[in-house]
Amino acid sequence: MAAVPLSRASDGRQGGRATEPSKGTGGTAGVPSRARDRRHGGGAESSEGQTAWQERRAERGNGTAASRSHEGEQHHGRTEPQGGGGPAAAPSRASRHWGRAGVPGPTARGGRWGLPLKEEVFPYPEISNEELAEINEFVGPVEKFFNEEVDSKKIDQDAKIPPETLQGLKDLGLFGMQIPEEYGGLGLSNTMYARLGEITSLDGSIAVTLAAHQAIGLKGILIAGTEEQKAKYLPRLASGEHIAAFCLTEPGSGSDAASIQTRATLSEDGKHFLLNGSKVWISNGGLASIFTVFARTEVVDKDGQVKDKITAFIVERDFGGVTHGKPEDKLGIRGSNTCEVHFENTKVPIENVIGEVGGGFKVAMNILNSGRFSMGSASAGMIKKLIELTSEYACTRKQFNKKLSQFGLIQEKFCLMAVKAYVMESMAYLTAGMMDRPGFPDCSVEAAMVKVFSSEGAWACVSEALQILGGLGYMKDYPYERYLRDTRILLIFEGTNEILRMYIALTGMQHAGKILTEKIKAIKKGNMGVALGEFLTRLQDTLGRKVDLGLIGDRGVVHPSLQESAKKLEENVYYFGSTVRGLLSRFGKTIVEEQLVLKRVADVVINLYAMTAAISRASRSISIGLRNHDHEVLLTNIFCTEAYFKNNYAMAQLEKYADENLDDSIKKAAKQILEKRAYICSHPLDKTF
C-alpha cells in the first residue's frame, strides 16, 4: 500500500479520490498528535495582536483553528520535521496561498517558516476607526472632484486628459497615494489605496494614468530604491510634478524576459550606462519624465562567465536621447497616454540602477505582482456606479405596461452585477487587508486572483448592463459603451488573465507538490505513521466521509446564516485537495505543459478564494450588525452555490483524462486550424459535384 503514493501512478486514478490524510476533524484517527499539537499552537499564536473584536472571534475560533485545515498546513504539520528550515520567501508565498484558498489555516505555519505571524482570512480584516475617518476625509473631495470636474466623455473623445483635470488630481494628492508621507505622499495603506481606487476608476483613463504612475511606474523606487533615490525622486513624483512610466514591454517581448532587446552598456569610466532600445505601449510614455526601464546588461556571474541579465534603471527624460512616438489610438481608456518610447544612447548614471545590476528581473516581478490588487475595488466601484445608472433606467422604462425591473431576465442581470461587485469587493479588501499586516506579506497570488476575478467580472457586468439598456447602451451619447470599451483592457494589462491563471495554478502546484514529495520521502524512510495515516484517510474516503474543516458548528468562525455556503466551501476545498494530488501524481513536473488542466485548477482556486472572502465578509457583517447585512448573506449564498457547482464541474473534468474531458479534441481542432492559419471548414454552400 505504501508504494502507491510513491510515484506518479501511471493510471492516475488513485489521484481521483485520493484524499488528504489531514482531516479537520480533530480527533480523527490517523492524524498524528504532532500535527494536532502544532495546529493548536498555531491557533493560539493567531490570536495575538488582534483587536478586541477579533480576539473575541478568534477565541471562538481558536479550537477550530486546530480543526479547520487545509491540505497544505496539515501536511506541513505532519511531515516537515525540520522546523523553520524551509527556504524563505517563495514557498511561504505558495503555502499561504493554498492556505487562503483553502480557507483558514495559515496560522499553523506562522513561526515555522520563520516569517512573522500571519493573520487569517477569518475574521475579515478591519481598519481602525482613525483610519476609517482618515480615509473618509479623502474620499469626500475626491468623489466630488470626479463627479463635478471630470468630463469623461470629453476625455474619451479628445483622447487626452485636460491639463486642468490633471492639475486637480495632483492637487488632491492622487499622484502620491502610496508614497510615504515623509516624501510628500499621502502614505495610504493598501486598504485605503483600494478605497480611493474605487472612485478613481469612475474614469478609466484617469485610473490607468494614475495606476501607470504609481502602481507600476514609481513602484520600483518605492520597493527597491535606495534612500537617495527615494529622496531624489519621490517628492516630485508624489506631487505630480513628475509623472512616472514603467517601460518593460518591447516589440518582441511581452512576458518573456529573454527577448528583451534594450541594452545598457557600461561606459568606460564605469559611471554611466548607455541605454539603447525601444519600448512599446508605455502608459504615460508621452507625459512621463521619470521612467523605470528594464534593459539587458552584461553581468559576470559566480563562475566568472559573462551573462546577459536584466537590470532596472531610473531614467529621467532630461538624460537625453529619450523620445516618444505619437500616442496610440486605442479602443478604450483613450484618454490615457500610451506610446512608444525610444532610448538612444541615453546616459544613465550608475546610481540610478534600481536594486542591483542584474537584479532587474526580481524588481520587475515584484512591481508587477504588487500592482494588481487594487483592480478588484476599482472594478467594484465601477460596477456599483453602473448598477445605479441602469437600475434607474430599468425602474422607469415601461414595456407592455410593465417596468423593465419587473421582468425576471432583467432582475437576473441586476443580481449578477450585485453578486460580482460584492465578491470582488470582498476579495479586494481582504487582500488589501492582508497586505497591510505588518511584515510585508507576499500576497501576489491573492492579488492575481483578485485581478482575474474582477476583470472578468467587470467585463461580464458591463456587458449585462448594456444588455439591460438595450439600444441605448450602444449609443455614444451615453457613457455605457465607454465603460464597455474601458473595461476590456482589464483582461489584458498587468499580465493577461491567461498568464495569471498559470501563475496562480503553478504556484499552488509547486507548493502542493512539495508537500507531496515530503510525505513520500517520509514514507520512503519508513515512517509507518505517515503511511498508515495515508492508508486510513484513503479508506475513509472510499467509505465516504463528511467533510468538516471546522468553519461551522459550535466553534466555527462562520455565522450560522452562512452555514450552507461554508459547508459547500469546505467540501470543495477538501475535494480540491485530493484532485490536486491526483493531478500531481498523474503529471508530475510535466503539469507545467498542461495548460488546460492548470486553467481549471486556477479557476477552482479563484472561486475558492472568492467564496472564502465573501463568506468571511458576510460573516463579519452579520456579527457586527452592519446595515443590510441580510442582503450580503443573500448575495454570498447565491455566489457560493453557483461557484460550488462550477467547482464541482471543473474538478470532475480534472479527474478525467484528456480524451474524456475534451482537452484532446480541443487541442486537435486548434492544431488543424493553426496549421492552415485559417478557418478550414468548407463553406456551407460549397458543392463537390
Added chain:
Amino acid sequence: MRLSWVRALPRGLWGSPGVPELCRSLCQRPARAPTERGDTAGTPKPRGPQRRHPTEGDTARGDTPRGDGDTARGDTPRGDGDTARGAASAWHRHFQEIRDKERGPEPRDHRRGHLGGDTSWGGTSRGDTFRDDTFKGDTSSSPPPHHRSHQHHDDSHQQDPRDGDPSEPGSPRRGPAAFEAALRAMERWPPGRGGRLALVEAALAAMEALGVERSVAAYNALLRLLPRGPWVPRGPVQRLLFPFPRQQECGLQLLEQMERYGVIPDAETRFLLLGVFGPRSRPLRKVQRMMFWLPRFRHLDPHPLPPQPTRPGLAAARLGLHRMAGDPGATVTVIQPPVPDTGDDEGSVQPYIVSSQSPEQRELLAQHDPARAVFVEGPFPLWLRGTLLKYFVLRGDPLPPHLRDPPPDPERSFYFPLELQLELERGPWDDEEFDVDEVEEGPVFALCVPGAGDRRTLARWISALQEQNPILGRAPVVFRLNEGGADPREGPQTPRLGTGTPPGAGLEPPEEGERGGEPRKNNGE
C-alpha cells in the same frame, strides 16, 4: 451457331421491336472479328482484346432509320443530328459538308460552341449544364500511362493528333481547340461508315496529348459522337443478356479514363450515356457510381497539387519547395534565374536555383555552432505528379544532447514559473514509453531545387544564403552529393501495364521520357 430461328418466336415474348437487336447482339458476342488492334494487349478487358467489329457499322446502319427517330425522341438539345452520325450515310456526309462550310465564320452548333477553342474550355458557353470541375478537382488521380499503343491503332486514320507533335509545350495544337480539330478530323474518317467506337477510343487515347484529359466537356463531346438509340436494349430480357458488349465497353472505357483523371461526370454525361446505352446499362451504372463516389473523394488529398502536370522548371521548383517546407512563413526565392536579365551573359542559359528558408530555419542556423560543419546533401527525388524534381538540403548534425534542451532560465518569465521543482520521480513500473526506434536527424536549415546538381551551382546557392545567414561564412560547408545515384529513372523501370490499366494507383509517377517530344528535364546540362 445460327440464331435465326429466334425470329420465329412470337414477337410479344421478347418485347416486340427488340428482337432483331437481341439477335444481333447475341450474334455479335463471339469473337468473330479479326483483332486488328492486338497491340492493346494487357488491357484487362473482361471481354478479351478490343477489336473493331465489322458488324458495328452494320448495327448502326441497320438502325439508322429508327435511330433517327430515337434521336428525335431523344430530346437532344443539339438538333443537328450529331448523334446519328454513327450512321454512315449519304445524309451524314452531306451534313458533314454543310457543317464544314458553315463552320468557317462563326461557331454554329453547340458543340462548336463549347469546344470552340479558347482557354476556357468546358462550360463557358453553356455554363448551366457544364460545370468546369475538371481543372480543380482531380487531385488524387495520377496521369495514366501513355497511350502509345493506341496511337496508330488504325492505320487509315488520316490525321493522327500526334502527328504534328501536338504535345509540344506551347504548341497551339494542344488544348481544347486542337482536340476539337482532331475530333473533326477523325470524324471525317471513314466518311461513309460508322466506326464511331474506334473514333472514340482513338480520341480517348489522344486526350492527354491534347491536354484535355481533365475536361468533362471533352468527354461529353466524345459521347456525343455515339449514336443515340440503336444501342439501347429493348426490353428486360435483352438487357439481361449483355447487349452490345463492344459498345458498352467503349462507354466504360471512356468512364474509366474519366475516373483515372478524377473527372467527375456531370448531369450531361449521364444524360448522354442514357441516350446511347439506355437505362440500367453498364455504363450508366458506372456513371452513377462515379457520380456518387468521385465527389466524395474529390477533396481527399490534404495537399492538393494543381491539376495540370507541372513541367520541370522554375514554377515546378517553387511548387515543390512550397510543398516540402510546410511553414507558411518560409520564403522561396529565386537565387539565380535561368536566364540572366542583365550582365555580360545576358540571354545565355544557366541553371536556375530556387531556395527556401523559413525564419525558424534561419534562427536555427544562426544558433549553429560555427565550429561544426553544415552539410549540403542530395540530390533527393521529389515527384510532383509526373514531374521529377531533385532537391538538396542544407543540414546540420543532430545536436549533442547537452545542447539540445538548455536548462530553463528561472529568470525568464515575468509572470509565471516555467517549471516546477518537484522531486516526483517515476517508478520503474511507470514506463509509459512505447518501444520506438527513433532516427535522430539534424536540423534542416534550407532547401533548394537547382537546375543542375553540380557543385558549382550548389556553391552559388550557399553563397547566396550567406547574405542572410552570415554564419555560413564561418562554418565549414561539406558537400555530400551522391551524384547520379539518386535518379530513380536510371534504375530498372517498373514494368507498366498497358493503357487501360489505371496507373499504379498513383503510387508511382509515370515515366517522363516517354512523352513524345517533351524534354525530360532540363537539369544536368
